[in-house]
Amino acid sequence: MENLRLLFDAPILTVQLLLDGILIGAIFALAAYGMMLVWGVLNIINVAQGELVMLGGYVAFFLFKAGINPLFGVPVAAALLFVVGWLLYRVVIFRIVDKDLFISILATFGLSILIQQLAKVAFSPDVRTPQAGFGTISMFGGAVTVTWIKIISFAAALTTGGVLVWFLRGTRMGQAIRATAQNARAARVMGIDTDRVYAWTFGVNAAICGASGALVAMTYLVDPYIGLPYTIRSFMIVIVAGLGNISAVLATAIGLGAAENISAFLFGAEYQIAFVYGLLVVILISRRIVLARQRRYLA
Amino acid sequence: MSTATGKMALALASAALLFLYGPTGATAQTEGDTINLGAAVSLTGKYSVNGKNTKDGYDLAIKRLNEMGGVKVGGKSYKLKIVYYDDESTPARGAQLAERLINQDGVKFLLGAYSSGLTKAIAPITEKYKVPHVEGNGAARELFTEGYKYLFGVLSTSDYYLRDAVNMAAEVAKENGRDPKSMKIAMAFENDPFSLDVRAGILEAAKKHGMKVLVDDKLPPEINDMAATLTKVKAVKPDLLLVSGHEKGATLLVRQTSEMKIDVPIVATTHCDSAKIAETMGKQAEGILCASQWDRTLAYKDKWFGSADDYAKTFQKEFNYPAPYQAAESTASVLVFADAFQRAGSLDPAKVRDAIAKTDVMTFYGPIKFDETGKNTKKPMVLYQVQGGDYKVVFPSKWAETKIKYPRKLPTN
Numbered sequence: 001m002e003n004l005r006l007l008f009d010a011p012i013l014t015v016q017l018l019l020d021g022i023l024i025g026a027i028f029a030l031a032a033y034g035m036m037l038v039w040g041v042l043n044i045i046n047v048a049q050g051e052l053v054m055l056g057g058y059v060a061f062f063l064f065k066a067g068i069n070p071l072f073g074v075p076v077a078a079a080l081l082f083v084v085g086w087l088l089y090r091v092v093i094f095r096i097v098d099k100d101l102f103i104s105i106l107a108t109f110g111l112s113i114l115i116q117q118l119a120k121v122a123f124s125p126d127v128r129t130p131q132a133g134f135g136t137i138s139m140f141g142g143a144v145t146v147t148w149i150k151i152i153s154f155a156a157a158l159t160t161g162g163v164l165v166w167f168l169r170g171t172r173m174g175q176a177i178r179a180t181a182q183n184a185r186a187a188r189v190m191g192i193d194t195d196r197v198y199a200w201t202f203g204v205n206a207a208i209c210g211a212s213g214a215l216v217a218m219t220y221l222v223d224p225y226i227g228l229p230y231t232i233r234s235f236m237i238v239i240v241a242g243l244g245n246i247s248a249v250l251a252t253a254i255g256l257g258a259a260e261n262i263s264a265f266l267f268g269a270e271y272q273i274a275f276v277y278g279l280l281v282v283i284l285i286s287r288r289i290v291l292a293r294q295r296r297y298l299a
Numbered sequence: 300m301s302t303a304t305g306k307m308a309l310a311l312a313s314a315a316l317l318f319l320y321g322p323t324g325a326t327a328q329t330e331g332d333t334i335n336l337g338a339a340v341s342l343t344g345k346y347s348v349n350g351k352n353t354k355d356g357y358d359l360a361i362k363r364l365n366e367m368g369g370v371k372v373g374g375k376s377y378k379l380k381i382v383y384y385d386d387e388s389t390p391a392r393g394a395q396l397a398e399r400l401i402n403q404d405g406v407k408f409l410l411g412a413y414s415s416g417l418t419k420a421i422a423p424i425t426e427k428y429k430v431p432h433v434e435g436n437g438a439a440r441e442l443f444t445e446g447y448k449y450l451f452g453v454l455s456t457s458d459y460y461l462r463d464a465v466n467m468a469a470e471v472a473k474e475n476g477r478d479p480k481s482m483k484i485a486m487a488f489e490n491d492p493f494s495l496d497v498r499a500g501i502l503e504a505a506k507k508h509g510m511k512v513l514v515d516d517k518l519p520p521e522i523n524d525m526a527a528t529l530t531k532v533k534a535v536k537p538d539l540l541l542v543s544g545h546e547k548g549a550t551l552l553v554r555q556t557s558e559m560k561i562d563v564p565i566v567a568t569t570h571c572d573s574a575k576i577a578e579t580m581g582k583q584a585e586g587i588l589c590a591s592q593w594d595r596t597l598a599y600k601d602k603w604f605g606s607a608d609d610y611a612k613t614f615q616k617e618f619n620y621p622a623p624y625q626a627a628e629s630t631a632s633v634l635v636f637a638d639a640f641q642r643a644g645s646l647d648p649a650k651v652r653d654a655i656a657k658t659d660v661m662t663f664y665g666p667i668k669f670d671e672t673g674k675n676t677k678k679p680m681v682l683y684q685v686q687g688g689d690y691k692v693v694f695p696s697k698w699a700e701t702k703i704k705y706p707r708k709l710p711t712n
Contacts, residue, residue, distance in 0.1 A: 003531065010534050020526045127546045127574055129554060136558050143533075145559045220523045221550050229521045264527030270490060270517035272527070 003266050016144045017261045023150040025257025026157035027219065029250045030212035031230050032237035033164055034205035040243040041181040041201045042097050044104040048088075048112035049234050050227025052206050055115065056081055056213020057130075057222030058123055064130030070218050071132050074156060077210035085206025089199045097198055112227065119224040127223045153215040160208060161246055167204070177201055181244075229273070236280050332375065334646065336636065337382045337406030339396040339421065344388025346413045349625050353413045353436055355618050356629025357381055360637075362617075363603055370637045373644045379637070386412055390420035397424040406430070407648045410632055411452075413625070415439035415493075422450045431652045433635045435628030440496045443672040451655055451673045453631045453664065455680050457493050458500030460590040461541050463680045464567035465504035467588075467694045468539050471565070471705050485514035485537035485563070487528050487544065494543040497569060501541055513537055518544050525551045529561050540566045546574035549589075557583040557710055564706030567682065577685045586707035589683040589690065593624040593664055597681065597698045601662040603634060610663040631664035 007013055031053055038046050059080055060073030092111060096104045134148035168174040179187040180197045188194050216222065216230075237256060241248035256276065263275035338357060341350030361379050364370060369378040382404050386393040393412050400406040401424070409425050411418055411434020418437025422445070425432035432450045438457045442450065469479035484505055488494040498515075505512055513535040516528045522544060532540060540563040542552045549571040556566060567588035571577075576584040595611035604610040610630070614622035635658055640646065643654035659668045665678035682694035684703055693703040 006531065006534050013530055013534055016530050016533075017527065020530075024524065127550045129550055129580060131554075136560065138560060142560055147558045216523075221547065221554070223547065225521075226523055229523065261527050265530060268516050269487070269522065269525070269528050270519055273519060273521070 007265075010143075012140055012143045013265075014262075015140075017265055018258050019144065019146055020150070021258030021261035022254050023146070023154045023257070024219075024261065025254035026154040026250070027212055027215050028230070028233045028237060028257055029157050029253030030160055030215070031209050032234040032241070032249050032253055033161065033246065034208040035234040036238045036241070036243055036246075036249055037164075037177075037201055037208075038205045039238060041177055042093070042198055043101070044093065044096065044108065045101065045235070046205070047105055047108040047231055048115060048227075049205075049209060050229065050231035051112045051115040051119075052081060052085070052209035052227075053213040053216060053230045054119060054222060054224060054227045055084065056210030057217030057226065058119065058128075058213075059210065060214035060217040061128045061130040061222055069132055070130040070214065071152070073130070073214035073217070074211050077214040078207040081210025081213075082203045082207040084210075085203040086199055088206070089202040093202055094195065094198065112231070116224050116227060123224065125224055127221050128217070129221045130217050132218050147219070149215075149218050153219055156211065156215060157250070160211060161250055164204075164208070165246055173197070173200055232273075233276075236276065239280065240283055332369075332377050333380050334370070334372075334377045334408070334640070335380050335382055335404070335406050336408045336410055336633070337384075337397075337400035337404060338410040339384045339386040339393045339400070339412050339417070341388040341413050341417070342383075342385040344386075346388040346417075349413045349436070349623075350386075350388070352623050352625040353411075353629045354383065355614070356435070356626035357410055357633055359614055359617055359626070360603075360630040360633035363613075364633070364637050367603070370640045372640050372646060377640075379633075381410065382406055386417060388414075388417075390416050393417040394420040394424055397421045401425075401428045401430055407646070408433075408636055408651065410434065410629070410636075411436055415442060415457075418442055418450075418452075422447050425449050429648060429652070431636075431639075431648055431655055433632045433655065435630075435632040436625060439492060440499070441492075443674040447673060449652055451635065451658075451669050451675075453635060453667050453675050453678070454592055454628045455678055456674050457496035458503075459680050460497045460500065460569050461543065461567055461680075462500040462504045463682060463694060464541060464565070464588055464590065465501055465508065465510065465539065467682060467696075467703070468565050469508045469510075470696070471703065472538075475705070480509035482508070482510045482539065483535065483537040484510055484512045484539045484541065485532045485535060486512065486539075486541040487514070487516040487518050487525070487548075488542070489518045489520060489522070489544040489548055491520070491545075494545075494569075497543040510539075518548060522547060522551065525555050526559065529555050529559050532563065533559065533561050536563075538564055542566075542568045543570075544568075545570050549574040549576060550580070553580050553584050553587055560709060562709045566707055571685075572683070572690065577688055577690055581688065582710040584685045584688075585710045586704055587685045588693070588703075589685070591624060591681045591683060593627045594681050594683070594690075594692050595622065596692050596700045597665070599661065599663050599665050599698065601634070601660075603637075604630075604663045607663045627664050631662050631667065634662050634664075635660070635667060 035049050038044055056077035059077035060070040063073045064070040096107045132149050136145050136147050138145050176192045176197050180194050184194050237252045241252040260272050264272040340354045365378050369376045384396040386396055409430050409432040413436045415437040418434050426447050426449050435453045440456045440458045472479045488498045514531050542548050549568045552568050553576050569590050571589035595607050597607045599607045611622045638660050639651050639654040643650045667675050668677040670676045679695045683690040684693045691701040692699045
């Protein structure tokens with residue numbers, strides 16, 4: 001374990017890895033909020049989540065190309081993607097809301113391929129890097145570096161989480177969304193237009209993804225194929241955190257980011273995703289064991 | 300049945316046989332005083348852009364050679380012509396078309412298709428029919444480890460892409476009074492055949508110079524963050540950082556070395572011209588080295604086109620776009636045939652094959668000399684360095700326009 005020894009020789013590296021991981025994790029959290037919302041309310045697993053992230057990235061890129069600081073891409077992407085999400089619901093998603101879970105996976109998988117290929121045709125497969133140009137902070141004599149954009153992303157993820165909580169608790173639409181999530185039929189009986197609630201939910205999801213996409217593009221890069229890892233991570237985060245708990249999503253996402261980064265350092269970047277999946281399996285199995293034990297007490 | 304109809308049937312049958320087997324034999328590759336070459340190129344499908352580059356390169360060579368009076372074989376002048384088919388960017392179709400060129404069109408000399416995949420599909424066919432096959436667009440190393448006798452590549456294979464970055468580092472180290480043996484390498488590669496070839500080449504060169512490899516990471520294809528690998532690089536403080544991860548790898552390398560302040564004296568990568576790092580990433584790209592097959596500023600010269608720059612000008616005039624290296628290596632493939640025909644003094648495929656194997660010629664594309672496996676080992680790869688927002692050729696030093704800036708100064712953003 002040469003890499004492990006490296007960590008012991010220079011413990012400061014651990015700080016770097018953890019910092020990077022925590023800050024990336026916050027970006028993962030954003031896409032995961034959206035997935036949780038759609039899953040909880042519409043009972044749909046949206047496989048096209050990553051593609052919405054990708055579209056948000058292109059919004060930042062085109063602003064950057066027009067000479068505007070791509071940071072404005074965060075609200076602009078959110079607004080534009082809300083419209084995209086709304087349209088997607090009105091054209092495709094409403095047809096699969098009450099259907100089997102597998103049909104929704106199939107339909108959104110088809111959507112993801114369609115969006116990806118359209119993006120390739122429209123934006124070309126080139127790799128793009130819109131940069132906000134905020135520079136880097138160096139600490140410990142340059143041994144640890146953090147880019148400002150990552151810190152901004154982290155703050156944006158926390159803010160979005162806060163806004164989401166307020167939206168769900170404090171607004172009429174938010175209350176309607178929660179009511180629909182609890183019991184769609186009862187909500188309908190109470191006079192809630194659930195169709196409209198679904199459209200809003202999908203729109204809000206797309207808006208959050210768009211904002212995270214703009215942050216991803218500014219932190220790393222964007223091309224038509226960056227979506228899939230974000231879909232996978234959102235899925236994993238929601239599985240671990242459970243539906244309906246926003247702070248758990250944030251905590252899981254940050255933990256995942258840190259675990260990924262440290263595993264990539266120790267075992268090589270090649271095994272990063274494999275490690276994450278291994279972790280998922282371990283968590284699911286151990287949770288089953290715990291649950292089974294609890295059930296035994298109840299019986 | 301009367302004897303008359305019997306005779307007629309026999310005549311018909313033999314005519315049919317003649318028709319079927321007609322265009323074979325030693326004379327079929329020529330029509331009067333024209334030599335036919337054959338090529339399957341990708342005019343449609345995913346390689347259509349590079350397929351067109353390839354065809355334009357071939358056409359320009361043919362036009363030039365015919366303007367200069369064609370090629371002299373055994374005292375007789377021949378014009379050249381190419382029979383084209385569209386392989387639709389699919390290897391299976393390419394192999395089919397190669398059979399068709401050889402069996403139905405009677406072509407005895409084949410030019411390469413675009414990409415390693417198609418070349419790999421066509422090479423067994425040309426081998427089977429003993430048809431010389433000169434290509435300029437299949438760079439995979441494995442094309443030349445199969446023992447093919449009839450396949451020749453004018454370009455540097457993929458294991459040469461960053462080999463010269465290591466050689467150059469050794470050269471620069473010596474100039475600066477350092478022993479190359481004391482140099483340390485950190486490297487990262489995507490897990491695809493091309494990048495693994497690049498890695499193999501680096502390992503051989505590092506061994507030759509006695510350099511130590513400290514970091515050797517593999518990057519996943521969905522990579523969008525190199526932070527973990529670069530943290531390691533920062534810890535071991537290498538003298539060279541080498542990366543091959545297509546456009547994404549090049550982009551991330553440039554961006555994150557600058558953001559994370561990874562200060563390495565020599566940083567080299569593949570694909571930075573196609574990732575457009577100098578054009579889009581500004582100061583962050585300063586000092587990065589990039590591997591390329593060919594460049595118009597090189598001081599190579601030949602009797603057909605003049606200098607590399609003359610070639611680029613002729614090409615631009617003919618096709619209205621700047622000559623990409625894919626076109627240059629295609630043109631060079633035709634020149635190899637022309638040169639070999641004249642030296643063989645015959646159009647017998649076996650003799651032409653032997654003449655090609657003995658090729659030692661200077662072209663605008665660089666020197667061409669094949670080793671026993673059929674690859675051109677005499678032409679070095681070109682290394683660009685991004686200097687002042689532009690790609691400047693810095694290696695091979697003998698042909699280069701500018702000197703390398705060493706050590707790379709970490710750009711401040």
